[in-house]
Amino acid sequence: MGIRRVFTISKAFSVCAFVAVVSPFLAAQKLPSIEVFGGYSYLRFESTTLGFADRSNLNGWNGAISLPHVYGGLGVAVDISGHYTREMEEYNFLIGPQYSFEWKSARIYGHGLFGRARDRLRQPGTTLFEPSNLGRAIALGGGLDYQLSPKLWLRAVQADYLTTSLFGSTQANIRISTGLIFRFGKR
Numbered sequence: 001m002g003i004r005r006v007f008t009i010s011k012a013f014s015v016c017a018f019v020a021v022v023s024p025f026l027a028a029q030k031l032p033s034i035e036v037f038g039g040y041s042y043l044r045f046e047s048t049t050l051g052f053a054d055r056s057n058l059n060g061w062n063g064a065i066s067l068p069h070v071y072g073g074l075g076v077a078v079d080i081s082g083h084y085t086r087e088m089e090e091y092n093f094l095i096g097p098q099y100s101f102e103w104k105s106a107r108i109y110g111h112g113l114f115g116r117a118r119d120r121l122r123q124p125g126t127t128l129f130e131p132s133n134l135g136r137a138i139a140l141g142g143g144l145d146y147q148l149s150p151k152l153w154l155r156a157v158q159a160d161y162l163t164t165s166l167f168g169s170t171q172a173n174i175r176i177s178t179g180l181i182f183r184f185g186k187r
Contacts, residue, residue, distance in 0.1 A: 032067050032068075032069055032070055032075075032185060033067070033068065033069060033183050033184065033185040033186060034065065034066070034067060034183070034184045034185050035064075035065070035066045035067075035068055035153075035181050035182070035183050035184075036063075036064075036065055036181065036182045036184070037062070037063060037064040037065075037066070037155060037179055037180070037181045037182075038061070038062070038063045038179050038180065039061070039062055039063075039155060039177055039178050039179010039180060040059075040060075040061065040062070040177065040178055040179060041059075041060050041061055041062035041081050041083060041175060041176070041177040041178075042057070042058070042059055042060075042083075042175070042176045042177075043057075043058040043059075043060065043081075043083040043090065043162070043173055043174070043175045044056075044057060044058075044173060044174040044175075045057075045058050045083070045088075045090065045171065045173050046171040046172050046173055047087075047088065047171070049167075049169035049170070049171055050088075050119075050121065050166070050167055050169070050171075052087070056085055056087065056088065057085065058083035058084055058085045058088070058089075058090065059083065059084065059085075060081060060082045060083035060084050061081065061082055062079070062080075062081040062158070062175075062177040062179065063079075063080050063081070064077055064078060064079040064080070065077070065078045066078070066098060068098065068100050068109075069100075073099050073100050073101055073102075074097065074098075074099050075097070075098045075099070075100065076095070076096070076097060076098060077095070077096065077097075077098040077111055077113065078094070078095045079092070079093075079094040079095070079111075079113050079115075079139065080092065080093055080094070081175070081177070083175075086122065087121065087122055088119065088120065088121050088122055089119075089120050089122065090117060090118065090119045090120075090164075091117065091118040092115065092116075092117050092118075092137050092139070092162065092164075093115045093116050093117075093118075093137075094113035094114060094115035094116075094137060094139055095113060095114065095115055096111055096112045096113040096114050096115075096139075097111065097112060098110070098111035099111070105146060105147040106144065106145065106146055106147070107144070107145040107146075107147075107153070108142065108143075108144055109142050109143055109145070110141070110142035111139070111140075111141065111142060112138075112139075112140050113138070113139040113140075113160075114136075114137070114138055114139075115136075115137050116134055116135065116136060116137055117134070117135055117136070117137035117164040117165075117166060118132065118133070118134050119132065119133050119135070119164070119166040119167070120132040131167075133166045133167045135164055135165040135166040135167075136164070136165045137162065137163070137164045137165075138162070138163050139160040139161070139162045139163075139175065140160065140161050141158065141159050141160030141161055141162075141175075142158070142159070143155060143156070143157050143158035143159060143177075144156045144157055145181060150183070151182060151183050151184075152180065152181070152182060152183070153180070153181035153182075153183065154180060154181070155177065155178055155179050155180065155181055156178065157176065157177075157178060158175075158176070158177040158178070159174070159175070159176050160174070160175040160176075160177075161173075161174065162174070162175045
């Protein structure tokens with residue numbers, strides 16, 4: 001049995017030459033920045049379709065992770081929110097395209113987000129089980145951000161027209177959010 005040569009001098013030279021040629025191009029590439037948003041959110045929920053006497057005012061949180069500059073001002077956002085009141089709670093899980101325009105230390109953006117909504121009705125003392133439903137959700141909206149530092153932004157306002165289809169009916173809701181954005185990576 002002989003020892004087989006796997007890595008020869010010519011192969012080593014070829015690998016080194018390839019690395020030397022490709023390295024400057026890889027170093028010149030800009031990695032897209034990643035933004036993480038978290039803050040307060042208010043939801044005006046059309047609960048009359050679920051048997052409530054009036055619309056419900058829900059308070060909660062909103063979080064998002066986005067790649068704002070995948071191609072020019074076009075990016076992608078993943079948005080998750082939770083809103084609560086004594087009678088009900090709603091969670092939204094959304095993803096979609098986002099377009100942003102930056103000027104000096106301000107940014108205006110718009111998005112179309114699509115996904116699912118989970119609604120849970122709370123009926124304390126009546127049953128051991130809480131009625132829950134999972135349906136579609138669509139959020140169309142946008143907002144205004146201000147740069148506080150290179151890595152920290154303030155989301156002054158995010159306003160969305162949020163439609164959900166829960167318990168066999170469609171709800172037309174308004175969601176308003178505000179909070180802080182942390183930016184990671186280079187821009």
